[in-house]
Amino acid sequence: MLEVEVYVSLKKTVSDPQGLAVKRSLESLGYSEVKEVRVGKFIQLRLDLEDREKASQRIEEMCKKLLANPIIEDFTFKIK
Amino acid sequence: MLEVEVYVSLKKTVSDPQGLAVKRSLESLGYSEVKEVRVGKFIQLRLDLEDREKASQRIEEMCKKLLANPIIEDFTFKIK
Numbered sequence: 001m002l003e004v005e006v007y008v009s010l011k012k013t014v015s016d017p018q019g020l021a022v023k024r025s026l027e028s029l030g031y032s033e034v035k036e037v038r039v040g041k042f043i044q045l046r047l048d049l050e051d052r053e054k055a056s057q058r059i060e061e062m063c064k065k066l067l068a069n070p071i072i073e074d075f076t077f078k079i080k
Numbered sequence: 081m082l083e084v085e086v087y088v089s090l091k092k093t094v095s096d097p098q099g100l101a102v103k104r105s106l107e108s109l110g111y112s113e114v115k116e117v118r119v120g121k122f123i124q125l126r127l128d129l130e131d132r133e134k135a136s137q138r139i140e141e142m143c144k145k146l147l148a149n150p151i152i153e154d155f156t157f158k159i160k
Contacts, residue, residue, distance in 0.1 A: 001115070005087075007122045022123070025146055031138065035081070035126045042087045042122035043102070046115045058111065066105055 009040035089120035
C-alpha cells in the first residue's frame with residue numbers, strides 16, 4: 001500500500017479570488033505581514049500498489065484526467 | 081520574504097464526502113487501486129518576515145484562527 005500526497009495549485013497567471021478573500025481576512029485579524037495567499041487542494045490517496053514507478057505514472061494520469069485541471073492548475077505529488 | 085505552504089486535512093475520524101466522490105470517479109475511470117481519497121486544502125502564503133521562528137508562531141495562530149477548523153481539521157506547514 002502506498003500513501004500519496006497530491007498538491008494542486010492555481011497557475012500563477014490565474015487570479016485566485018478565494019486566496020484574496022483569505023488574505024483580506026488575515027489582514028483584518030492583524031496579520032499585515034501576509035503579502036499573498038493562494039488556495040489550492042491537498043489530496044491524500046492510498047493506493048493498493050507496490051511498484052513506485054508504476055504508481056507515479058498512474059498518479060500523473062489521475063491528476064491530468066481528474067484531480068487537477070491542467071488548463072488553470074499545476075500539480076505535484078509525493079509518494080511517501 | 082518567506083514562502084510558506086500550509087496543508088489542511090480533515091481529521092481521520094471525520095467523514096469526507098468529497099474524497100469519497102473523487103474515489104468513485106477514479107474507480108469509474110479504471111483506477112481500482114485507489115483505496116482511499118481525502119481532500120484538503122493546500123494554502124501558499126508569502127509573508128513579509130525574515131524571522132522564521134516568529135513566522136512559525138504567527139502561521140500557527142493563523143491556522144488556528146482562520147485557515148483550518150481545529151474541531152474537524154488537522155494542519156501542518158512548511159516554511160521554505
